Amino acid sequence: MDFWQEIFIALRRNKLRTFLTGLAISWGIFILIVLLAAGNGLMTAVTDEFSSRSTNTYTLYGGFTSKPYKGHNENRWIHFTDKDIRLLENNFPHVEQVSPRINTSGNAIYNDRLNPISLNGVRPVFAKTNGVEMIMGRFIDELDEKNNEKVVVIDQTTQEQLFDFEEDPIGKLIFVNNIAYKVIGVWEGNPNSGGGEAYMPFSTLKKITNQNDYFMLNFTTYDLDTKEANEAFETYLRTQLANLHEFDPTDESSIYISSTMLNYLETNKILNTLQVFIWIIGIAMLISGIVGVSNIMRITVKERTNEIGIRKAIGAKSRSILASIVVESMIITTLFGYIGMWLGMVVADLSGNIISKAQEGNMVTINIVPSIDISIVLMATALLIVCGVLAGFFPARNAVKIKPIEAMNYR
Amino acid sequence: MIRLENINKTYFGAQPLHVLKGINLNVEDGEMVSIMGASGSGKSTLLNILGILDNYDTGDYYLNDKLVKDLTENQAAEMRNQLIGFIFQSFNLIPFKTAMENVALPLYYQNVNRKKRNQLALEYLERFGLKEWADHYPNELSGGQKQRVSMARALVTQPKIILADEPTGALDSKTSAEVMQILREVNQSGITMVIVTHERGIALRTNKIIHLKDGVIESIETNNPDQIDFNQEIK
Structure with a gap:
């Protein structure tokens, strides 16, 4: 004390x-x-x-062949079909779901308002491969895809153009090319484009537009953590696709493969x-x-x-x-x-x-x-x-x- | 009270300095002794050894019939606390403590409780006419007042011996006379007193003057202070 x-x-x-x-x-x-x-x-x-952004996203673009191969002429356009999707999903243990990308454009109409829109048909995995950030509602899910639901995820620009400030867009019907789509979600939008980029189930858009050729495939991989593993994967991928599409596996311009993994x-x-x-x-x-x-x-x-x-x-x-x-x-x-x-x-x-x-x-x-x-x-x-x-x-x-x-x- | 037998002390520096060369000295109980000498004569060293503030190399030092040799720091501290009161030229009061707290501090190290401490401190301050100054800090006091506070602090533990190192060195002649008067009274109450000084006027107020020169006792002069008028200023 x-x-x-x-x-x-x-x-x-x-x-x-x-x-x-x-x-x-x-x-x-x-x-x-x-x-x-x-x-x-x-x-x-x-x-x-x-x-x-997803850490292991692959993007495949179809290109033009630069060499004749197995009786095919050079300068042939390689495009993807459902066969490629099946091949990737079944023969590649490292590949998760594959999302092709098809699109169509038109005007989105709601009541008396109108805004140009680009509808992209994608599968649910796309949200992950491309880092789609949702603001409200949800992204497309497997059920939408399976049932060919006429649902759409609009971007923020479209929401602002079509709906009043206080109005909840979720569940509202908008029209594009005379077909009604239900809005299920709003994503933040791509700041580098003018806006109007919307997503809907791949299966639905494929049916509506009757497209069978896809210019681009997105997918995510898992357990490919090293540079070596990714390079080996890429080589194997190229051989398999060359086999399917009958082009020279050494022909680099036939398809373009890009991976975020190496960036990452x-x-x-x-x-x-x-x-x-x-x-x-x-x-x-x-x-x-x-x-x-x-x-x-x-x-x-x-x-x-x-x-x-x-x-x-x-x-x-x-x-x-x-x-x-x-x-x-x-x-x-x-x-x-x-x-x-x-x-x-x-x-x-x-x-x-x-x-x-x-x-x-x-x-x-x-x-x-x-x-x-x-x-x-x-x-x-x-x-x-x-x-x-x-x-x-x-x-x-x-x-x-x-x-x-x-x-x-x-x- | 104090018995020194052939005390030697050397400071080992770049140039070893033999400061005390075989000092033999007796100070009886109740005596008032002064040690005089020029600076460098070893008088301060001697006082430090007497006060167990410093140790010596060879010889024997008996204080109150106890041999003071090879003490641990704690033993030394205890002896100082029990037997010795110090008065310094520069007062050595703790600046952030009031006069009363300064006086009470030695009692704190004797584990006396606070109330008792302060009460005793006040009593001693009163004896020195400083009761009204009890709550003042050292920097609010005059030199004479400070020296009286330090005397109260030296006495509060009722020591057997008071060691004073140039107690009037920082005071004017009038105040010096007052301080010496008080020390005289303290001595007359039975407390042994050793004063180091270089002023003849101070030494003449003690019973025995020990002249120290170059580390040896040159002479011991017996003196009768009663013939001195203690109210007279010291020149």
């Missing part, structure tokens, strides 16, 4: 010293947390940007580097925080050498002086460390909100929202506190070792 009273008197009477020591500690922890949060935010932003691997490499970089910055910050805190503790103790000498001369034991200095520095570092941590988190949170608000309504956004793992915050704070206390302990131990007379005369 007396011990604590002594300490609180010392802290209260030395307000400036207490405050300056505390400020150094608060500032160190504050900066550390804000920086880690910013780094983390950048990391999250970049990761989000890439994860909205490349991006991943950058992300990993970025992560390492952020950690290095974080650790460097932590170290400079420790140095700062340690230094101020060291100076504080140095400043008290006289006092330590006096206390020893009048009969204080080294242990009791040491205990009071260590407890004092513990109180200061913990209290101000907590304040710095709290402020850092508040600032990280507030700036996160402000950035989110500022980005609202932008078509292309990279949201660098500062955010931070609470366990990292606590660990960093605890580490700084421990270092602060240790940094106070060692010079204090040296100071109590000095002979009282020298300590008293210390300037």
Whole structure:
């Protein structure tokens, strides 16, 4: 009880010293947390940007042959049919669902309003392969596909043109080329086109337009994580398709194969580097925080050498002086460390909100929202506190070792 | 009270310095002794050894009939706390503590409870006419007042011996006389007193003047302070 009273008197009477020591500690922890949060935010932003796209999407385009092969002339157009879909889905263990793409265009009509629309027949997997972000309602599902449902997913531009602001478009019927389609969902739209891109079940559009040739196939793969696996897959794919369509497997222009996987691997490499970089910055910050805190503790103790000498001369034991200095520095570092941590988190949170608000309504956004793992915050704070206390302990131990007379005369 | 037998002390630096060269000295219970000498004569070192603030190399030092040798830091601290009161030239008060708290501090290290501590501290301050200044900080006090606070602090534990290192060094002649008057009264209450000084006027107010030169005791002069008017200023 007396011990604590002594300490609180010392802290209260030395307000400036207490405050300056505390400020150094608060500032160190504050900066550390804000920086880690910013780094983390950048990391999250970049990761989000890439994860909205499927990571392993293949796109196949039909091309023109450049060599004669097995009695066929060169310059023959290769196009995909249901046979290709069956081949891909049955013979390739790594391939998930295949979505072909066919399209037709016209005007979408709702009540007295009209807007040009491009109807794309796709299968449900398309949402995944092309990263279709829904705003309301749902995307096409297997049942729509199976039952040739006349349903449509419109984009935001179309919704704004056809419907009133408050009107719920879901379940409403719109007309395209005299056929009624029920709106089941709205997606955010492609910012790079003028808008009007809509999706409907592949089976339905195929039946309506009677198309059997598909210029493009999309599919996702799984378990193809490495560059080597993807290259092997691509070679096998080319041979199989060459066999089916009877073109020279070495003829690169017959079909075009593009994979997001290799892009993704490349991006991943950058992300990993970025992560390492952020950690290095974080650790460097932590170290400079420790140095700062340690230094101020060291100076504080140095400043008290006289006092330590006096206390020893009048009969204080080294242990009791040491205990009071260590407890004092513990109180200061913990209290101000907590304040710095709290402020850092508040600032990280507030700036996160402000950035989110500022980005609202932008078509292309990279949201660098500062955010931070609470366990990292606590660990960093605890580490700084421990270092602060240790940094106070060692010079204090040296100071109590000095002979009282020298300590008293210390300037 | 104090018995020194052939005390030697050398400071080992770049140039080893033999400061005390076989000091033999007796100070009886209740005596008032002064140690005089030029700077570098070893008088401060001697006082530090007497106060167990510093250790010595060879010889024996008996304080209150106990051999003070090879003490651990804690033992030394305990002895200082129990037996010795210090008065310093520069007062050595803790700046962020009030006069009362400064006086009460040695009692804190004797584990006396707070109420008792403050009560005793106030009593001693009253004895030195500083009761109204109890709640003032050292920087609000005059030099004489500060020295009186430090005397109260030295006495509050009822030590057997007071060691004063140039107690009037930072004071004007009038205040010096006052301080010496108080020390005299303290001595007359039965407390042994050793004062280090380089002022003859101060030394003449003690019973025995020990002249120290180059680490040896040159002479011991017996003196009768009663012929001195203690109210007279020290020049």
